[in-house]
Every structure is written in structure tokens, then in C-alpha cells.
Amino acid sequence: MPDRIRLGMVGGGKDAFIGAVHRIASRIDDHFELVAGALSSTPEKSRASGEALSIPRVYDDFKAMAIREARLKNGIEAVSIVTPNHLHYAVAREFLKRGIHVICDKPLTSNLPDAKKLVKAAEASGAIFVLTHNYTGYPMVRQARQMVTNGDIGKIRVVQVEYPQDWLSVEQDFKQAEWRTDPARSGAGGSTGDIGTHAFNLACFITGLEVESLAADIQAFVPGRLVDDNAHVMLRFHGGARGMLWSSQVAPGNENALRIRVYGETGGLEWAQEDPNYLWHTPFSEPKRLITRNGAGSDDASSRMSRIPPGHPEGYLEGFANIYSEAAAAIIASRHGKKPLESVIYPTVYDGLKGVQFVSACVTSSKRNASWVRLEH
Amino acid sequence: MPDRIRLGMVGGGKDAFIGAVHRIASRIDDHFELVAGALSSTPEKSRASGEALSIPRVYDDFKAMAIREARLKNGIEAVSIVTPNHLHYAVAREFLKRGIHVICDKPLTSNLPDAKKLVKAAEASGAIFVLTHNYTGYPMVRQARQMVTNGDIGKIRVVQVEYPQDWLSVEQDFKQAEWRTDPARSGAGGSTGDIGTHAFNLACFITGLEVESLAADIQAFVPGRLVDDNAHVMLRFHGGARGMLWSSQVAPGNENALRIRVYGETGGLEWAQEDPNYLWHTPFSEPKRLITRNGAGSDDASSRMSRIPPGHPEGYLEGFANIYSEAAAAIIASRHGKKPLESVIYPTVYDGLKGVQFVSACVTSSKRNASWVRLEH
């Protein structure tokens, strides 16, 4: 049988969306086998979920799981953390301190102090920490980043990034909506934390730039909502580039319309998450070029992340699986005390910290009437 | 022969782009006949251009033209002003004070004091003043405005409007570029004045909202450029809606990519200038609907501005001609001492003033590190 990486999961019980995504992503390239879990905050739900998923070892709580798995001869080598945001730190800490690799959903934590503590916990641990900013796993995102690095669009001047959704246009009371709009569990940011961090991370990932400061005007349009559901942000990057970032959960007609446009001195790039197999390259004064995943014009950075021929679309789950496969490469190298190849890229705990700093800066800026707030680095 | 409105033109000589557009627009619906012109700032060029265009009466300068045409029995009834921005006021004044209707290109003037004087000149004159914010002439823009008025998307929360171009990504030295990047002729705003005003006007036209204040971060990316070539603007509307506006002339791959998205409590609308025969309507929780000009789902507001069946695209010139036809309706009514029908809509000198205020506010805000600046009203 394949010598798969033994994986555990915390969170991701029956009603959750993202837990199922992580499980599928872990299977696609056959690197992981899910063998343990603490899938819910209530023991009954955890057991019921574990049974439904045929998970061999089910725990009532994550701490017991961490302790016991660390002692087992064939205990888990890695854990996926897919709880609401406010638990990420406490859960990750338990596994990190026992040397178990962590694959953690974003945002890193629900607040900045937790984020900083988690960075320290990760640094203190020998284990690998992977944050699932999954959009960085899309092949054409990798190619966009590579093209920027190659200088294909020249020095960057302008970045336009947006992530509009519509599902919170009205008050919602199902579970996904409930915790995401509760500052105690989600953090001070609503749309900024849930999707703005993705947009922010993507902009930095593709451009290779760091944000120096931002000015944010955030709103909660739905009456009674305690966190932002719409955010307008202006960005200033180190080195002189400027950007705009829009996140929204109240934009009817938008499902997960994450989209980025990057303009340099000699050309532009454009990519949209809902049609992820395409990348527009627009060299100044030449016809626009439509590059397709694994097709004409694709490069090694994207082909490396591709499984099937051009014209057979890969999607969200394959992009997510790419993060898991990068994690697997790092974990397998680590089994032998090695580093993975340089081409292996995944979002780290430092990217996670930056995301939490982004949310924090948005909230601070908005309270100061959209004054510029510097991001710590 | 048709009793066409006798039209004059100031500016619009041989090398100009916008003069030719005005001439075609004036002909499409057969309401105007161009009979006089002062087409250039140099008499020789004016005469050569007039001859090339077979214009019956050609003048060396606009003042002489205004004086003489006002005295002629069959002198011009209206004049199109298509000079660089800094001349709009001086030219318009001469015709307005002689009761000759004015159709003036945008922005209204190159600076705020001129704009205010022009408002007074228009108010003092009995003549009609039409500003060619031509994008408001597109049928589906009219329908979008009507749908907002009808409440089809509910109370507006968020407006996203942008007008990126790429032609000034590098230094350009031909005539169109030259005066547009010269603050003395163009005004303090570069992209903000040339195209940002269009985006601003369109947002107000469709939503029926007024901007209360804005925060702008404007840049001149091309070395040596004296006016902005990129602008990031956050908007706060009276009544609580928020918006973002992006204008750019350094975004490779964008020709005239004016695009607006408006989101209300119950739905959204989306329109793009480069594909103007389509209007997306996205009612919350229903499939997106693609409405086509004169086709299924189109209403009176758009059909009234349409000439041909759906699927036969109308374009920029037809949208521009719609402004001319609205002007014609007003001028013809005025021949009989009447007002045009209520359905007749065209941008006025007050819209022009708002546009100049927008540019001024952008420049002021940016100088104050993107602080909020209130727009005067």
C-alpha cells in the first residue's frame, strides 16, 4: 500500500464546508491518509462525524488527540486545522509543540496577539507550518508570479485586487454565517478577515511586493452586523507601487469573484478565480494574449502544478490539493531531515501573520477615518 | 430639404479626434447641419480644415465667429466646442452671451474658477448648455439608471467604477497626449480630468446619488509627467453608500475600459463601455440576467435611445449621437419657446461643475495624503 502521510484533522465535522475541502484536497494526489480526528467541539458530534467518515481514531477534544497521537508509534505526522478562527492558535500550539506538522486554514488567528504567539510557537517547533491560502496553489497564479519575477511586465506600478461575494447581502443564520459574523470567533474583521486576507495574500504572492501602508474605509451594511461586510482599501507598496483592494460580502451576483490585475511598466497580467485556467498577459502595444493552463504559453511554474491537458479545466479543489502536495513534499523531505526543492512553495506562518496585520490595519485605519496605517514587518 | 439645426464648431481641426466624433454624432440622426467653424487656433489651419470639410463659413477665430453668426439671418443656432479644456470657458461665454446654444466637450473647464464663471454665464443666457458626458447616452446606461429609479436593486450600498486606459504607459509626444498632459491646457488633473470625470459622472448618473466626500491617492508614474496618470479614489455618497473609483492611463491592455458595478440591498447591475449593448442584472439569489439593448428585458429608457434591432450592436458614435439628439430635442423645443419632454436628458453645466469639483477634490485630497475632502454642492 502507498506509504501515505498519516494525517489528523481538528474541526471539519458534518456541517462544515472547509473540512470536506481539506479532506478531498489531501486525497487528490494520494499523499495523505486521514487516520485521526477531533472533528467537533462537542464529543458526540465529533464521534458521529468520525464514524460517518470512517476515521480510525476519533477524539473528543484536540488536546487529548495531540497528546495521544504524539505517543503512538504510527501516530499522525500532520494535522489539518479547520476550526473557526479563534481556535487556530490553541490547537496549532498543541501539535506544534509535539513536533506534528500543521496545515492550518486561514486567517492565521482571530487577533494579532495570537498571531504573534503562533509565529513563536512555529519557530520553536521543528515542525512544518502550512497556511492554506489556497489560491496560491492555482497553476496560473504560479505562472503570474513567475512572469513578474521574469520581468515580463516590467516594474510594477498598479495592483487592483478584489474579492466580492454576495451571500451575506441579507442576514443569515446558518452556521457558516453565524461564526463568520461573530467577532469573538472570526476576529475584528468580517469580509476583511474571511476574504480580504486572501486578496491581500494573492496580491503580495504574485507581485513579490510588500504593503507599506494602507487606508481603509470599512462598512457593515446589514443592520446589526458586528463586523465589516464591505471594505474599500487603498494600498501603498514598498518601492512605489500603489493598489486598491475591495472585499465584499454584500455584492449581489458575485459568488467568489476573486480577481487580480497587475500593471507594470511594460505589460499587465489578469487572473480571475472563477475561471482559473486562463491568464491574460497584455504586453503594452501588442495584442492581448490568453494563456491557458498547460497550454500554449504556459511555463514550468504552472505546468508543475497541473495534472491534465489544457482545455480540461482544473478547479478549486485541484488548486487546494496543490497546497497539500507542496506540504507533502516538505513533510517527506523532513522525514529524511531535508528541505524540499526550491520550487516547492507554500504559504507560511509569516504570511499568516501578515494577513492578521492586514485585518488589524484595516480596522485601525477605518476607525481613524481611513488614515494611512503602516503595516508592521 | 430637412430643416436641420444650423451648427457651428470651435476646435476640431484636422488632427483632432474628438471634433470628428462630434461631427459624426451630429449627423447620425439628421438633426444638424454644420455650416460654420473656427476649427483651429491658427487661421491657416482653420481655413484648411474648413475647406477639407466643405464647411460653408470658416472663421479665423471663435470671437469673430460668434459676433458674425449672431448677426446673420441664418446664422448658427448652436455651437460645438471641442477645443482643449482651458479654452472652453472663453469660447462658451462668447456664444452664450449671444443666445447661441452650446454643446461643449468635457471636462467643463480646466479649473474651478472658470467652471463657476461658466455656470453663471449659462444661467445668464437663455441658451441651452449641453456637456458631452457621452457615456450617459448609451441605451443600457439609461436603462441602468431607470432600473435604479424603479428600485430594481433596492437601496444602493456599493458603487465600483473604473476607467483604465494604457496609451500613456510611456511618454508620448503626439498632439493628443501633449495637451492632455499639460496642466496649463488640461487642468490640474490628468487621468482624473480626462477620464475620471467620466467615471464620476457615470456613477452619479446611474445611481442618482451625490458624492459627499472623497479620499484620493493620485500618482504620476511616468517620469517627468506633470499631471496624474493613475488615481485611486474612495467615495462616500450622501445617504450612506460607498464607492471606489479608479482612473488610469498606465494600465497596459486597457483601451477605454470604463466599467461600473452598482450593488443595492436586493440586486446588482453591471455595465462595460467596451461591450455596451449588454447590461447584467443580478437580483440576489436568482440567476444572473443578461439584458440586451432593444432585446428581451430592455425597457423604454433604453429603447428610446436605440435605432436598430437587438444583436446588431450600436456603439460609441450612436451613444454620442444620442446626446446630440437630446440636445436637438431641447433646441427644437426652444425654437417654440418650450421645454423638451421630461424623458429628454442631457448633462448640464451643473454636471460639468461637479466634474471640475471632483478633479479639484482629488488633487486637494492627494496633497493632504488622501484625507477626506468634501465636495461643494
Next chain:
Amino acid sequence: MPDRIRLGMVGGGKDAFIGAVHRIASRIDDHFELVAGALSSTPEKSRASGEALSIPRVYDDFKAMAIREARLKNGIEAVSIVTPNHLHYAVAREFLKRGIHVICDKPLTSNLPDAKKLVKAAEASGAIFVLTHNYTGYPMVRQARQMVTNGDIGKIRVVQVEYPQDWLSVEQDFKQAEWRTDPARSGAGGSTGDIGTHAFNLACFITGLEVESLAADIQAFVPGRLVDDNAHVMLRFHGGARGMLWSSQVAPGNENALRIRVYGETGGLEWAQEDPNYLWHTPFSEPKRLITRNGAGSDDASSRMSRIPPGHPEGYLEGFANIYSEAAAAIIASRHGKKPLESVIYPTVYDGLKGVQFVSACVTSSKRNASWVRLEH
């Protein structure tokens, strides 16, 4: 005043669609002035329409018009024929034999004998005959043709052309539908004659190829309809290329969705009438390229037919106006006893004959159970 070509019109009274199109098209580039008309088959309607349009000389019938205009010192130099199909021949003959240039709507005639007689009448006359296969006037269609000529896609193998509409999906009883579904006025072909001829003409125009034979399966889906409302046609071109042609008036969701794709040994081209400012060029093994009218990658063949900058869409009326402007170039050259420049291109009476042969071959083939029928040449 401009020395415009004096134009007459036969047909195109109040309720007609195509007459208004011809009138606008004739005005856009300021080459024509409409001065005479016999706008309807009934004298009263003709006069009412003429008055509504302020046409100086209105006639009760086209023959009287031809006779008198030919004698007038400043009689018309050209006539636009926009009647139902069955009248094209009789009308054109009267003007051609008096040396008056003819601009005639398509299809050339309602039957093949008339078409052949009209060819002879045109050959016998010194006058110019222009058939308004208006889609050949679109700039990007010109560029596609030029690129094929240049060898940019290599020897052509496959042509896919289609023209679906939906307006006759149900029985319709308004005037446009009535004569178009009456074989006595429209001819033996329904969709094949009305729109199939456009698709056929476009395929030949762009590829420079002639159809050798076709096999057609045509249908009348709406009960009681006497002419085809849907046609499936396989094409064999001289030289070995093959094609498919689909015309339909019963395809809900299609307005005027004329679209052509041409594939050669080294690349492909794709153009769609509803989005006419774009041309896809797909060189084998390279990224797809999106060429825009007057923009990056456009050539002289398209720029020559363009009025305004890229990103400001031109549409159906401008494409139609291009045919009128080509006609004007020929007529003006003819005033001086000359031929127009070689770059001047317009559909001729021979193209019209081929279109009628196409319809006839479709009907014949379909009666023979879709056997191959050779086209005469």
C-alpha cells in the same frame, strides 16, 4: 455646402427597419444627401413617409421616379433599393438602364432567373452596382480577410459559419415577419435567403474561397411556415477546404449571432458580429491573441475602415456605413471617369448572384434528401 452624392431611395417607408439603416449609413461619413424617394408601394404611404423624412422629391412609384430623376439636371446619382426581395430586379433595372448607380439590399433577388437578368442589366449599364452584404464592411472582417491573404493561418482546411436568430421561434404576424416568410416576396429560401446568404457571403469574403458544392438539410419547424426557418449545410470548397453553415430563426437566445471560424494549416481566426471590434487569431502552439479594432495588432485593412480609437466600439451602423463609403469612393471616381483605388472593396452583383445560387442549391439539395449540389459559377 458639401458636394454630397445625390441619393434616392426605393422602399424604406415608415415601418421598415432596413430603410432607416441605409439612411443612417449614408449620412455617417457625409458622402450622401437623400433627395428623392418612392418609399412605399402605396402612394399615400410613400408621400407620408417622404414628408416625415423631409425628402425633397417624393414619388408615387419607382418607375416614375427613375424616369424623372434621370432627366433632372440635379437628379439623383444613386438609388438605394430597400424593398422586399421580389422587387429588387424590377426596381434596379429601371435605374441601371438610365445610368443611375444602384445600392441594393440583399439577397439580390427572390429567384435565380431574376438574379441572372439583373447581372445582365448591371453589365449592360455603365452604372455601379453595390450589394449591401454589410457584414463585409466591419473592420475586423476586413482584417480577417487580409490575414488570410497574407498567409497568416496557412492554407485553409475548415470553415465554420453560423447565423442563428430567434425571432421566428413562434408565428409572427408583423410586417417584417410577414414578407420574410412569404415565398412570393422573399423567395424559396427563408432563413437561407435572409441570413444564410450573409453567412455564405462572409465565408467566401474572408477566405477568398469559392464553394464547389453543398449538401443541405433544411426545415420549417413552425407549423404552417412556407419557407425554411432552420438550415444545416455542409460545404465543399474548391481546393479542398470543407465547411459547415447553420442558419436559424428558431434558436431562442440568439439575436443576430453571426459568427465565423476559419482554420488553416498554421492557425485560426474567429469573429462574431455581436462583438465586432474583436478578432481572435490563434496561431498553432502559441497563446491566443485578441486583436482589437484600431488597437494593438490591427492592420491597414481594418484601420482604413475605422473612425475612432480602440476601445470605443463601432457597431453595425458603422460597418454598414463602410459599404456606403466604399460605394461613394466608386461613385466619386466614376464622376471623373475613373476606377476607385484598389483598396476600395464592395459586394457586387456577382456576389449577389452567388447568394441566390446558394439559396437555390440549398432548396434543391434538401429536396433531394441532402444530396450534394454543385454551385454554378
Next chain:
Amino acid sequence: MPDRIRLGMVGGGKDAFIGAVHRIASRIDDHFELVAGALSSTPEKSRASGEALSIPRVYDDFKAMAIREARLKNGIEAVSIVTPNHLHYAVAREFLKRGIHVICDKPLTSNLPDAKKLVKAAEASGAIFVLTHNYTGYPMVRQARQMVTNGDIGKIRVVQVEYPQDWLSVEQDFKQAEWRTDPARSGAGGSTGDIGTHAFNLACFITGLEVESLAADIQAFVPGRLVDDNAHVMLRFHGGARGMLWSSQVAPGNENALRIRVYGETGGLEWAQEDPNYLWHTPFSEPKRLITRNGAGSDDASSRMSRIPPGHPEGYLEGFANIYSEAAAAIIASRHGKKPLESVIYPTVYDGLKGVQFVSACVTSSKRNASWVRLEH
């Protein structure tokens, strides 16, 4: 551990594309575990591939595998056949006669006699036979079929289906191209067999109609090619609907551009494989509606096949996995001697026979100069 279905694989060694697809598809929903394989026609390659994939039991040839696995207590319950076409029958027979379920790639066989024998073998076996016409697994294809069944577009009149590719525009000599252009291994059809069968199957699947007869004009454009690389086919369906089918491997710019449009008396549907999360519904005289997978307007037939929220694209592998999950549902039901739920749908051996009949009819018709050929049923 999950009680996964024990799966074997014949074919699908290292260089193959489709074997890897089947393996991923089998894992996505966690129903299968690959435990045995005869992955290549040469024992060495088979063993090397098996080792690379960590497959527990590797065989030198498929017959030995069938014999031994049938005897093992925990032998495979199902086998995936991913060899070149000419081997499908021989391989399937060995497993079917031992009661092992078969999941077989398409086309069913390389010739009609084999197809008929395979039907008999499947009928004689108690085992399940699933043919991977994987495009029927796409959620929006399921919804299209359901909408037709619901009468949402009325009685069907016209079907337009096409599957163009470009990879064989030039002579290719790598393995995938080699056997696909060899009639001995691929069958008499080239593009018709490889992709035309998919288009044909999809048209029948969505419409619920059977093809009565077809007329085909097929070509081999690339010099020396022994099978068709382009096919033009007219279709007549039982009940009066008509269609066109185009398959091509020489259309530069097309990757896997399978696309279907279905028009009924009251509306239309349109779906494209390269953008599979969208389904256009065009009710006559209403605005076009864009339905998204799992989003607004989606129904049970598509949601049942969906894993993740709208706007997070699923792709080819998920569509393929849906076929595997349907197969799993049938296999699991069969473990208990039951039939799966009625909602479980997968392509059967009879669909495979129809595909081979389609290829055969295309070849026959083309030899008879595109005469109509009836399809056997």
C-alpha cells in the same frame, strides 16, 4: 479504515494520460482503493509503473490478473480499463466473466463486432459495466438534462454540438497521438471515435433523444493520416429534431472545446466543457439567464453532483469523479444484491454500443458521399 471498493487497473502505465485521470477520479470521493494492476503491455513497464504508484499487486498481463484476483479472498471488486481501444473487449471479457465490475474508457471498442460481443458479455455477467463518457458527470450537464426532461425549453427542434481540438493539426509522433491515429488500435474513426463519440453521447444524454440517421463528410487533412481528423455530420433525431455535429483535431486555438446548444420550442440551453460551471438558459423573449453550479437557479440534479459552493470552480476531474461515484453507488448497492437509487446515472455498455455505431455510420456515410445512414438500435 474506510471500507473502500477494491479496484484494479488495466493499462494506465507511466506515459498514459487517461490512467492517471481514472486514478485521481477514483480517489476524490474516497470510494475506491487501487490494489492491483496490469499497467502495461510489457511486464517490465507494468512492474515499474506499479512500483511507482505503490500498487500492492502488480501483474504482467491482464488475464493472469483477472484469474488470480477472482480467486483472492480480498481480490478486486472492480477494474478500470484504460488501454487503447482495440483491447477494451478482450480485457473487459476476462473480468466480466468472473463477475468483476468494469469501468471502461470510451469508445467501447475499436469496431462494431467487438462492441456487440461486449454487450453480450456484459449481459451475460452479473457485474456492472460503466463506460466513462465522463462529460455526463458534469453537474451542469446533469441540470441541462433535467431541464429538458422538465420541459423547460419545450419540444426540441435543433441540437448543435461540437468538439474541436488542435493538437493533431500537424503530424505528431508521441505515444498518445500514435495509437489514436492508427486504425488498428483506435478503430476506423479518428476524431469521430476519440471525441466525436463524446459529442454524440452528450447530445443524446442531454436531450434524451435518439439519432435516427446521419450524413457525414469526414476528412483526413494531415498528409499520410489514416483516420479522420475532422468530421462534419448532420443528424436527424427520432421525433423530428435535427442537429449538426462537428469534431476536429485540426482546429488551431481549440483545446477541448466541447460545446452543446439545444433549442426547443420555448427556450434554449448552452454549455461548454471548458467553462463547465456555467449553464445558459435562454427562455424565448426573456433575458438570458446564467445558472451557476450550486448557485442561484441550480437544481437537485446538479447539486447532487457538486461538492463545493458556487464560484469555486469544479473541473474535469470532479466531473470524472462523479462517474466513479455513481459507479461506487451501484457497486455498493450490488454488494447487498440491490439496485442503486434511481437518481444514480452512468453511461452503460449500450451507450458504448451506440457510440461505436455512430463511428461506423460516419465512416459508411462518408464513403457513400455523405448519404444518410440509419443508426441501428
